[in-house]
Amino acid sequence: MMMPFDQARLQIISGAGAKGPACFVVETSGPRLMLDLGYGPQPGLWPDVDGVGHIDALLLSHGHADHAGGLRLRPKVGNPPVWATAIVARGLPPGVPAHVLPLNGTADVLGVRVRSGRSGHAPGGIWLHLDVGGGLLYMGDNSSESALYAADPPPPAATVIVDASYGHYDTPLEECQARIAHCIDRGPLLLPVPENGRGPEIALYLDQAGLGPPHLGEVMRNALERLATTDSECLRPGVANRLAMLAAQAPAIGGARGVMLANRADGASGEAAELLAHWGASAEPAIVFTGYLPPGTPAAELTASGRAQYLRWNVHPRLSDNAVLVRATGAATVVPAFGDAKCLPDWQRAFAPARVMLQGPVRL
Numbered sequence: 001m002m003m004p005f006d007q008a009r010l011q012i013i014s015g016a017g018a019k020g021p022a023c024f025v026v027e028t029s030g031p032r033l034m035l036d037l038g039y040g041p042q043p044g045l046w047p048d049v050d051g052v053g054h055i056d057a058l059l060l061s062h063g064h065a066d067h068a069g070g071l072r073l074r075p076k077v078g079n080p081p082v083w084a085t086a087i088v089a090r091g092l093p094p095g096v097p098a099h100v101l102p103l104n105g106t107a108d109v110l111g112v113r114v115r116s117g118r119s120g121h122a123p124g125g126i127w128l129h130l131d132v133g134g135g136l137l138y139m140g141d142n143s144s145e146s147a148l149y150a151a152d153p154p155p156p157a158a159t160v161i162v163d164a165s166y167g168h169y170d171t172p173l174e175e176c177q178a179r180i181a182h183c184i185d186r187g188p189l190l191l192p193v194p195e196n197g198r199g200p201e202i203a204l205y206l207d208q209a210g211l212g213p214p215h216l217g218e219v220m221r222n223a224l225e226r227l228a229t230t231d232s233e234c235l236r237p238g239v240a241n242r243l244a245m246l247a248a249q250a251p252a253i254g255g256a257r258g259v260m261l262a263n264r265a266d267g268a269s270g271e272a273a274e275l276l277a278h279w280g281a282s283a284e285p286a287i288v289f290t291g292y293l294p295p296g297t298p299a300a301e302l303t304a305s306g307r308a309q310y311l312r313w314n315v316h317p318r319l320s321d322n323a324v325l326v327r328a329t330g331a332a333t334v335v336p337a338f339g340d341a342k343c344l345p346d347w348q349r350a351f352a353p354a355r356v357m358l359q360g361p362v363r364l
């Protein structure tokens with residue numbers, strides 16, 4: 001039976017004040033719920049869950065490693081069952097018991113009413129709204145700019161954990177696209193991308209902007225096909241057919257020709273790693289990384305040496321997107337997650353009159 005838990009508080013285990021693994025705990029008079037249990041994105045970065053105690057359920061916003069890559073820590077918090085969308089649950093390690101959350105709907109998690117909606121960021125990715133205290137909205141990672149992944153409007157909440165990964169950054173995605181289009185005009189271009197995030201978004205953009213079709217690595221091609229078929233519920237209307245056509249017709253990567261999309265984004269493994277080993281020391285093709293550059297990876301090293309360029313492709317909200325979200329939810333308290341604490345004054349200005357908190361506990 002679902003009931004309102006009037007007394008509840010939020011503990012920030014990891015994820016506020018710096019880019020790091022996501023892990024939050026919601027304590028109620030009933031169950032204790034964990035929101036995300038990530039790893040990274042810097043190699044070796046685990047959340048410290050030693051003092052957390054017993055958790056009754058672990059809810060996942062999406063399947064990226066910095067949100068769901070820490071599941072090996074579950075035994076330290078009582079081996080809680082996992083709640084995730086069917087698409088995310090499919091990618092969990094074998095033997096992890098999973099209950100299904102809807103892409104857009106309501107679920108009863110041990111008596112707590114949980115609403116979820118698509119977050120515009122990754123296959124199966126959702127925001128979570130918990131009916132505790134005045135309402136807690138956890139955005140996970142989200143974007144309203146994606147032409148590929150659908151984004152559902154979240155309900156009002158007294159407290160919102162926003163995706164502040166980009167700090168005070170406020171450049172529109174169209175500007176990022178224009179810079180990438182300019183690179184494509186100048187010759188062959190390799191884009192190492194994640195197949196379960198902006199990779200398919202970039203493929204769709206190249207196709208729709210008349211810059212494609214891109215040359216695809218096999219993992220990318222399979223990802224497009226999966227999105228167009230089994231995972232099409234997380235897409236914006238009308239997009240699945242274009243992806244299916246791209247998956248069927250786009251050429252393979254067979255030399256430094258055209259624009260090439262290959263996984264993984266940081267070039268540390270996958271098809272991108274093989275291509276970088278091949279082309280890293282030659283003048284062509286141009287190489288552009290479009291996401292976070294984890295220290296110690298080819299993405300960081302090749303951009304530092306000048307062989308590769310970094311041009312961001314937005315997959316997180318801009319400061320103004322978060323300001324709109326905070327106003328729409330009517331939140332009185334905002335926790336900016338995953339961003340650098342030096343942006344605190346910008347967040348305070350953008351989210352006023354809501355108060356901004358980077359440390360818990362937060363009374364809900």
Ligand SMILES: [Zn+2]
Nearest residue numbers: 062064122141
């Ligand atoms: Zn993510």
